[in-house]
Amino acid sequence: MSVPEKIRVLLEERLDRRVYDTWCPTLELNEAGKNIWHIPAPNPFYRDWLERELRRPLEEAFQQVFGVAPTLVFKVADSSTPIPLPDPPTPSPVIESPKTAPPPSPFPATLREEEQQTALNPKYTFDSYVVGPSNRFAHAATLAVSENLGNLYNPLFIHGGVGLGKTHLLQALCHAVLERNPYTRIFYLSCENFVNDYIAAIRGGGLDSFRRRYRNADLLVVDDVHFLVGKEASQEEFFHTFNSLHISQKQIVLSSDQPSTDIPTLKDHLLSRFASGLEARIDAPTFETRLSILGDCAQRQGRELPGEILTYIASTIQNNVRELEAAVTRVVGLSALSRRPLTLELAQEALRDSVSPRVSTVTLGRVQETVARYYGLKVSDFRTRTWRKSTSLPRQICIYLCRKFTSHSLAEIGEAFAGKDHSTMIYSVKNVEKLLEKDIIVRTDVERLSRELQS
Numbered sequence: 001m002s003v004p005e006k007i008r009v010l011l012e013e014r015l016d017r018r019v020y021d022t023w024c025p026t027l028e029l030n031e032a033g034k035n036i037w038h039i040p041a042p043n044p045f046y047r048d049w050l051e052r053e054l055r056r057p058l059e060e061a062f063q064q065v066f067g068v069a070p071t072l073v074f075k076v077a078d079s080s081t082p083i084p085l086p087d088p089p090t091p092s093p094v095i096e097s098p099k100t101a102p103p104p105s106p107f108p109a110t111l112r113e114e115e116q117q118t119a120l121n122p123k124y125t126f127d128s129y130v131v132g133p134s135n136r137f138a139h140a141a142t143l144a145v146s147e148n149l150g151n152l153y154n155p156l157f158i159h160g161g162v163g164l165g166k167t168h169l170l171q172a173l174c175h176a177v178l179e180r181n182p183y184t185r186i187f188y189l190s191c192e193n194f195v196n197d198y199i200a201a202i203r204g205g206g207l208d209s210f211r212r213r214y215r216n217a218d219l220l221v222v223d224d225v226h227f228l229v230g231k232e233a234s235q236e237e238f239f240h241t242f243n244s245l246h247i248s249q250k251q252i253v254l255s256s257d258q259p260s261t262d263i264p265t266l267k268d269h270l271l272s273r274f275a276s277g278l279e280a281r282i283d284a285p286t287f288e289t290r291l292s293i294l295g296d297c298a299q300r301q302g303r304e305l306p307g308e309i310l311t312y313i314a315s316t317i318q319n320n321v322r323e324l325e326a327a328v329t330r331v332v333g334l335s336a337l338s339r340r341p342l343t344l345e346l347a348q349e350a351l352r353d354s355v356s357p358r359v360s361t362v363t364l365g366r367v368q369e370t371v372a373r374y375y376g377l378k379v380s381d382f383r384t385r386t387w388r389k390s391t392s393l394p395r396q397i398c399i400y401l402c403r404k405f406t407s408h409s410l411a412e413i414g415e416a417f418a419g420k421d422h423s424t425m426i427y428s429v430k431n432v433e434k435l436l437e438k439d440i441i442v443r444t445d446v447e448r449l450s451r452e453l454q455s
């Protein structure tokens with residue numbers, strides 16, 4: 001048996017299986033002199049890891065074989081002698097979540113059940129998170145924490161309404177942390193799973209191991225902590241877990257659908273712990289952010305949606321990013337299934353059920369009144385045969401909104417505008433669509449008006 005082989009056998013005996021499997025099968029030991037060994041690594045990141053994980057076990061193994069301590073040099077291999085990168089360590093041993101109530105998994109059923117429970121959604125990264133005024137602060141805080149665990153804001157508490165991207169941000173943080181250091185012990189779980197795990201531990205008499213497990217985390221991420229409402233014992237246990245991690249400067253990140261102070265029945269001592277860190281709110285995305293999310297989403301589905309459809313969806317669905325994404329899927333799906341081009345009509349048809357029924361009851365008169373009031377005009381300004389130049393933009397916007405919010409044909413809309421013809425209507429709609437893409441004032445006006453028409 002060669003020296004490296006002997007050493008490897010000794011390492012296998014000594015090391016934790018996971019560490020051995022990750023680092024040792026591809027490990028090279030090159031004799032560089034009397035009792036001097038070089039250990040090449042593909043890059044500085046792996047070199048540091050190898051050194052940290054293996055220096056001591058290697059020294060002991062060499063000592064055992066030769067009776068003297070060796071000189072070990074961990075170094076980045078020069079590019080002429082490429083060495084294989086070890087497979088990245090699988091996240092499953094470090095991302096722990098309780099065995100009791102697995103969250104619904106977006107992953108294919110081919111994954112082992114255990115992996116399904118523990119995996120993060122690979123799509124929820126910082127890269128795929130669209131940043132805008134509504135989430136800029138929460139995003140920046142989460143990113144900063146991912147780069148500096150335990151020292152910056154502890155706990156970091158993210159709150160915001162359903163479907164606004166809390167889970168996405170939390171998981172992006174986990175991905176980023178794992179990328180920096182794949183061995184970080186991350187406990188990412190929903191609060192519901194924490195509670196279920198706790199209950200199972202009490203029932204099964206495994207409270208000690210429950211505590212040891214959670215208190216062993218480097219990073220504890222608990223999603224939807226409002227789930228603690230009315231669960232006194234779980235709150236108490238969570239409080240102790242929180243304290244023991246916090247004292248040892250381990251990072252805690254929490255999310256909730258409301259600010260901590262608004263969560264009913266949350267005990268004061270827990271509340272004051274939450275308040276000791278940083279709270280960041282996520283609001284409903286602005287029109288621009290919605291457009292941008294929609295564009296990304298369409299792109300992921302392999303389609304480019306015309307501006308008028310993006311604008312239509314962004315004006316129609318305002319308070320939930322998940323619904324924005326679902327709308328794109330619907331529109332793209334209907335187009336594919338019915339083999340029809342992506343037009344505004346098709347989008348309206350696809351979203352008929354998800355658009356509030358009030359929208360379809362909007363009348364031409366109501367649109368005209370709303371737009372006239374907004375611009376300080378009179379409805380009659382839209383209905384006279386002679387159009388003043390100064391009212392031309394409001395009128396075009398009004399025509400655009402009639403098209404969007406009513407089911408009237410262009411000819412019928414033309415009737416409401418002093419009998420102007422079909423082509424004038426088309427020109428107006430197209431012109432507004434063009435402006436929506438480049439004129440922020442028009443976009444804001446249309447957004448506000450759309451909101452008003454939907455309320």
Ligand code: ADP
Binds near residue numbers: 131160
């Ligand atoms: P929450 O946990 O707040 O209910 P999620 O994080 O589950 O919301 O987000 C719902 C969906 O919307 C997810 O598919 C997520 O990827 C997406 N999403 C939310 N906010 C953004 C954003 N700013 N950029 C891109 N996608 C987002």
Ligand code: MG
Binds near residue numbers: 166167168223224
């Ligand atoms: Mg969530």
